[in-house]
Amino acid sequence: MKFDEEFFNLGYLDTLSYKDTFVHRLDPRIKIIVTFIFILFVVSFNKYQISALLPFFLFPVFLLTAGNIPIKAIAKKVLFISPFAVFIGIFNPLFDRQILITPFGIPVSGGWLSFFSIIIKFILTVSSALLLIAVTSFPGICEALSRMKMPKIFVIQLLFLYRYIFVLLDVALRMVRARDARAFGNKGKDIKTFIRLVSVLLIKSIDRAERVYQAMLARGFNGEIKVMKKYKPRFADIIFGITSVLLFYIFRNYNIANYFGEAIKR
Amino acid sequence: MHMADALLSPAVGGTMWAGSLATMIYCAKKLSGKIDEKMIPLMGVLGAFIFAGQMINFTIPGTGSSGHIGGGMLLAILLGPYAAFIVIASVLVIQALFFADGGLLALGANIWNLGVYPAFIGYPLIYSAIVKKNSNSKAITIASIISVIVSLQLGALSVVLETKFSGITELPFSTFLLMMQPIHLAIGLVEGIATAGIILYVRKIRPDIVDNLEVVKNTYSTGSLKKLLIVMSLLAIITGGALSWFASTNPDGLEWSIEKIYGKPEVPEKINPVTENLSKLQEKTAILPDYSFPSKGEEQEKSPSWPAVDTGTSVSGIIGGIMVLALVIVFGMGIRIMNKNRAKT
Amino acid sequence: MSHHIVELKDAFFKYPDGTEALKGVSFKILHGESVGIAGANGMGKTTLLLNLSGHLIPTKGEVSIGEVTLCQKTRQEIRRKVGFVFQRTDDQLFMPTVYEDVAFGPVNLGLPENKVNERVKNALEMVGCYHLKDRPPHRLSEGQKRAVAIATVIAMEPDILIMDEPASNLDPRSRRQLINLLNKFKHTKIIASHDLDLILDVCERCIIIRDGKVFADGPSDEILLNESLLEENGLELPLTRQLHNFKQSS
DSSP states (O other): OOOHHHHHHHHHHHHHTTOOHHHHHHHHHHHHHHHHHHHHHHHHHHHTOOGGGGGGHHHHHHHHHHOOHHHHHHHHHEEEEEEHHHHHHHHHHHOOOOEEOOGGGGOOHHHHHHHHHHHHHHHHHHHHHHHHHTTHHHHHHHHHHHHHTTEEEEHHHHHHHHHHHHHHHHHHHHHHHHHHHTTTTBTTTSSHHHHHHHOOOOOOOHHHHHHHHHHHHHOOSSSOOOOOOOOOOOOHHHHHHHEEEEEEEHHHHHHHHHHHHHHHHH | OOOOOGGGHHHHHHHHHHHHHHHHHHHHHHTTTTTEEEEEEEEHHHHHHHHHHHHEEOOOTEEEEEEEOOHHHHHHHOOHHHHHHHHHHHHHHHHHHHHHHOOHHHHHHHIIIIIIIIIIIIIIIIHHHHHOOOOHHHHHHHHHHHHHHHHHHHHHHHHHHHHHHHHHOOOOOHHHHHHHHHHHHHEEEEEEEHHHHHHHHHHHHHHHHHHHHHHHHTTTHHHHHHHHHHHHHHHHHHHHHHHHHHHHHHHHHHHHHHHHHHSSOOOOGGHHHHHHHHHHHHHHHHHHHHTOOOOOTTOOOOOOOSSGGGGHHHHHHHHHHHHOOOOOHHHHHHHHHHHHHHHHO | OGOOOOEEEEEEETTTOOOEEEEEEEEOOOOEEEEEEOOTTTHHHHHHHHHHTTTOOOSSSEEEEEEEESTTTTTHHHHEEEEEEOHHHHHHHOOOSSHHHHHHHHHHHHOOHHHHHHHHHHHHHHTTTTTTTOGGGGGGGGGHHHHHHHHHHHTTTEEEEEESSSSTTTTHEEEHHHHHHHHHSEEEEEEEEEHHHHHHHHEEEEEEEETTTEEEEEHHHHTTTTTTHHTTOOOOOOOHHHHHHHHHHO
């Protein structure tokens, strides 16, 4: 069942990425750079920071809402991977028991602070990566990478990989279904069957690569593939980029949450 | 295991990115020019194959839990080091974007951890050394197991080091190491067996494929690879040795080096104008004894200059934080409503 | 006009593993002809097509397209004259978008950008898929993929169209659209298919291949309605004919 879900998720995010909204139309290069800067700012906070991180949620929320992405799609994924972060982070409260703050008289250890800080950073970074692809088609990202001077062979590799992922996942899914239909409990799911399945999949894949190669030759392939240039940075893209980075800078250097809190106390 | 953004500091993340990019450019250079044209669709399809292959699980004998292969070594055996590295990197990119496996900053570290070791150490130094043109199944199995185990161990060690140097988690170096290495030993054993099994089975029923791949692999020379490998292995040994010395005999030394690294981050050029401010702030925090291992009874002097750690301002942090979140949610809902209205007209 | 003649002179083909797929095939196809290739599985249909399109070179005998005889040196030239539509669409569509797939051929021909645009537009419009130009191939239905695959080939403006099982996996409507489309083309057409009704509808001539040799070669109307001939070759009457016979007998 897990295979089905993963396959579905991949396809779902991929479908979302072809929507047509303001965010989708932004230049992929700008989106990649802004997201990257976002992540850098977020992880640059010290390990006990929590409140100053919160305004950063503005970015994923903006992408989500302006890009018309259903929140379930992102939330489910984040939840699904969260055990990992919890597992690693949970050691912090165990090892760092020094009480650092006592808000409202409740003692809170540094370990718990850093634990929650990790969780928040985790949610921010994971959701922004998912949203990046949700609002930017994968070919768009590849084209942006090629304009950012990534080696051409890598960009072509990404494009071909993307093209054939759905095809091969489909083939593999059928094989797994066929196996599961005849496997009872754990019999049939042993490593020997696995090796056979994967070997057959490998052979099919290599044969397919050969046929694709023939198809390419049939249309005059001579070793070079051109990546089409589709995007030109517009005014909107630049505004988006500058505004975002400015906001990140402000959030990073000024604890907005604190200011609000202080203001309320008065 | 994949590295995650939330456990990385910008310095470590940036460094690993630099390393991975450099390796990728090196591989691209090696592959440009005389390679077999067939490589292009082959690499793409094999990347998709690895992806699909990772979705198929099997039960690990004796444990009842299910596992799946990584595929890095398999790729290196099929395609040779340079092409394999590029394919591994591409698979990780897809995983990072569509499955949030790790994250975009950690992607650099993951490409290094999961790509460099099988492609440039496991395959050329171990597998190729043992397996020759007509090796029997025993040789292939042993070579596969050893090379996968070594690659995974190095990868796991890298994760632990990256985590430690980032200083986000409290997990002590030795504990983390003791967790990671044995697990990856077991994973490596299983994956090594699986990899060998696949190679042998394919060789048996489709020897022409194996032969063709050999031809394709030989279209680019691996001569200079030997020099690079010697350098890299020496580096690995030196750093490995130095770090284990640090960890075992000189815990303060590790702590000191962490502070040193964290105190002066090498922030990538993209945010240059901001670097100064950032490093100023980070120097402030480095003064705080954040990274000393807590010892019982020790009085920790907290400088009140950092708001998050101050009793007084922590309350405003909490209240303000709730407000911020509320505002963000309202903002989001507002955009949703705007969208709905626009859609209606 | 002679540069459009497809001719096989006693062509043999043996695969590297020893399988003899073609054992002396001879026929001649003239400009504008539409020829169907039928035969049971494994009889050599696909191998024949691959030999005609320059993917394989006969181990003995000769294949010539126009004045050019197929050999290692003339392979590229032959490939340019022949538009080959593969059986599996996923093998043929390998670029990120429909537009780029159709443009692949013209770009490789060295055409300037505006010419490429023109060719792509014309080809896609001819198959009725211009509105799909920005779609990635994995978001197309089988029928759309098939149409686009044909577009990728006709954008190169070949003299001859060769197709391997063009109607396989198509739903009835897409199949009908394909048949209508093929009837629009004025190219020389060579179509291998199990779909005998399609051959009846599109090809005026039919060649039956058995055991790597030509078993029958003549007008489709005669060959495909000859029940005993068909059954001898592991084939059946086209469904339309079966229906006709059935109606007649009742």
